[in-house]
Amino acid sequence: xxxxxxxxxxxxxxxxxxxxxxxxxxxxxxxxxxxxxxxxxxxxxxxxxxxxxxxxxxxxxxxxxxxxxxxxxxxxxxxxxxxxxxxxxxxxxxxxxxxxxxxxxxxxxxxxxxxxxxxxxxxxxxxxxxxxxxxxxxxxxxxxxxxxxxxxxxxxxxxxxxxxxxxxxxxxxxxxxxxxxxxxxxxxxxxxxxxxxxxxxxxxxxxxxxxxxxxxxxxxxxxxxxxxxxxxxxxxxxxxxxxxxxxxxxxxxxxxxxxxxxxxxxxxxxxxxxxxxxxxxxxxxxxxxxxxxxxxxxxxxxxxxxxxx
Ligand code: HEC
Ligand code: HEC
Numbered sequence: 001x002x003x004x005x006x007x008x009x010x011x012x013x014x015x016x017x018x019x020x021x022x023x024x025x026x027x028x029x030x031x032x033x034x035x036x037x038x039x040x041x042x043x044x045x046x047x048x049x050x051x052x053x054x055x056x057x058x059x060x061x062x063x064x065x066x067x068x069x070x071x072x073x074x075x076x077x078x079x080x081x082x083x084x085x086x087x088x089x090x091x092x093x094x095x096x097x098x099x100x101x102x103x104x105x106x107x108x109x110x111x112x113x114x115x116x117x118x119x120x121x122x123x124x125x126x127x128x129x130x131x132x133x134x135x136x137x138x139x140x141x142x143x144x145x146x147x148x149x150x151x152x153x154x155x156x157x158x159x160x161x162x163x164x165x166x167x168x169x170x171x172x173x174x175x176x177x178x179x180x181x182x183x184x185x186x187x188x189x190x191x192x193x194x195x196x197x198x199x200x201x202x203x204x205x206x207x208x209x210x211x212x213x214x215x216x217x218x219x220x221x222x223x224x225x226x227x228x229x230x231x232x233x234x235x236x237x238x239x240x241x242x243x244x245x246x247x248x249x250x251x252x253x254x255x256x257x258x259x260x261x262x263x264x265x266x267x268x269x270x271x272x273x274x275x276x277x278x279x280x281x282x283x284x285x286x287x288x289x290x291x292x293x294x295x296x297x298x299x300x301x302x303x304x305x306x307x308x309x
Contacts, residue, residue: 020178021196021201021205021206022174022178022201022205022206022207022209023178023206023207024170024174024175024178024179024207025091025094025168025169025170025171025172025175025207025251025301026168026170027170027171028170029093029165029166029168030165031162031165031166032145032162034144034145035145035146035158035159035162035163036159036162036163036165036166036306037163037306038141038142038145038159038162038163039158039159039160039161039162039163039164040163040166040306041141042056042156042159042160042163043055043056043057043060043062043160043163043164044056044057046058047131047132047135048115048121048123048128048156049076049077049120049121049122049123050077050078050121050122050123050127051077051078051122053077054076054077054120054121056089056114056160058075058076059074059075059076059086059114059120060086060088060089062089062090062167062304062307063307065255065256066088066090066252066255066256067088067089067090067092067167067252067256068085068086068087068088068256068257069086070257070258071085071086071258071263072085072258072262072263072264073085073262073263074086074120076114076117076119076120076121076122077118077119077120077121077122080118080119081119082119082120083228083230083262084100084230084261084262085258085259085260085261085262085263087100087248087249087256088249088251088252088256089164089167090167090168090169090251090252090304091167091168091169091207091208091211091249091251091252092107092110092164092167092211092249093107093164093165093167093168094168094206094207094208094211094249095208095211095212095246095249096211096212096213096246097246098110099113099230099246100230100231100245100246100248100261101230101231101232101234101235101244101245101246102214102232102235102246103234103235107161107164107165108157108158108161111157111160111161111164112157115128125153128153128156129151129152129153129156132151132156133150133151138151139151142155142159145159146158146159163306166304166305166306167304167306167307168301168304169251169252169300169301169302169303169304170301170302171301171302172251172298172299172300172301172302173188173298173300174192174295174298174299175301177298184295184298185294187290187291187294188291188294188295188297188298189295190291190294190295191291191292191293191294191295191296192295192298194288194291194292194295195292195295198276198280198282199280200275200276200280200292203215203247203279204247204250208249208250208251209249209250209251209299210246210247210248210249210250211246211247211248211249212247213246213247214232214244214245214246214247215244215245215247215279216243216244216245216279217243217244217245217260217261217278217279218243218278218279219278219279219280220278220279220280220281221277221278221281222243222278223243223278225242225243226262228262229242229243229261229262230245230261231243231244231245231261232244232245245261250296250299251299251300251301252299252300252301253268253296253299253300254268254293254296254297254299254300255300259271260274268293268296269289269290269293272284272289272292272293272296273289
């Protein structure tokens with residue numbers, strides 16, 4: 001065991017030396033255009049909710065709000081208020097698990113959540129199938145994309161997931177810097193250096209600058225635990241997992257406000273200061289926060305191709 005850890009650390013150190021800890025988003029990703037276009041329609045269609053008023057896009061506005069709703073916590077069918085901030089769906093395909101506490105293994109498992117959730121869309125599989133099968137337009141589109149006469153719930157989920165795969169935001173300024181295509185400004189570069197030097201990078205790294213591990217909120221200076229938290233504890237009921245979450249992505253972070261699982265930080269400045277204090281034990285100067293903001297803004301990418309036109 002000890003040897004394995006040592007070997008792992010040595011290997012990590014080697015890889016770290018060779019590579020930047022943040023990876024660019026691939027310029028293209030494989031997906032089935034026909035299925036994804038159908039998924040895009042479904043994603044925006046309130047037909048999937050009990051009261052026919054809520055669509056996935058109500059809480060994940062991919063066209064205007066970078067895949068979030070800009071609310072502290074989401075509001076679903078019949079105006080019911082949830083307890084959790086809606087994370088962005090942009091680049092969610094790169095997360096190692098879905099949801100704040102990672103309870104869904106992948107996008108497919110995830111999509112079952114909101115449709116059945118009594119607060120979000122409150123639907124049954126049968127009702128989804130009944131409604132879609134009585135629409136000539138959907139009958140035709142599913143025939144074209146899946147070659148089926150009878151629409152099944154699994155096709156609905158599959159189409160939505162295909163659309164979500166297409167929601168990647170490549171060619172951010174930072175990715176272009178990583179590829180050697182341009183230079184960052186002095187302030188952005190200093191922000192990136194701080195991000196690494198302070199240790200933000202230990203949790204926010206990889207393609208999604210997060211989304212690849214579970215970590216605490218309050219790793220150094222603990223925060224009070226609240227039983228409503230959508231943390232790992234909700235799944236495991238181990239003390240150890242209180243206030244432990246999937247690290248959120250920092251891609252497009254300037255536009256996915258408000259921040260944290262409960263939407264408790266309205267601005268990026270506030271989120272950075274709290275993170276730095278609670279997770280690393282540093283009280284940052286205003287100048288330092290400003291530099292990190294400048295760096296984080298370079299993580300804003302292009303509008304996904306499927307949303308253009
Ligand atoms: C009423 C608001 C609401 C609706 C409608 C809704 N979501 Fe969400 N979504 C949320 C919230 C809140 C979370 C976080 C819940 C949690 O982690 O416990 C979430 C999480 C997600 C995630 C996980 C992202 C991540 O980083 O973990 C994905 C993907 C997602 N939703 C896709 C969808 C799709 C697809 C639909 C439609 C079928 C949908 N959502 C409908 C509010 C909503
Ligand atoms: C120990 C791991 C860890 C470290 C170190 C860390 N973070 Fe985080 N970060 C997290 C976790 C976990 C969350 C989610 C917290 C929550 O929602 O309660 C988060 C959330 C955030 C958010 C809000 C994201 C959103 O969509 O709501 C920002 C911004 C952020 N971190 C920036 C930083 C910066 C800047 C630093 C360095 C000063 C940093 N983080 C250091 C783990 C870490």
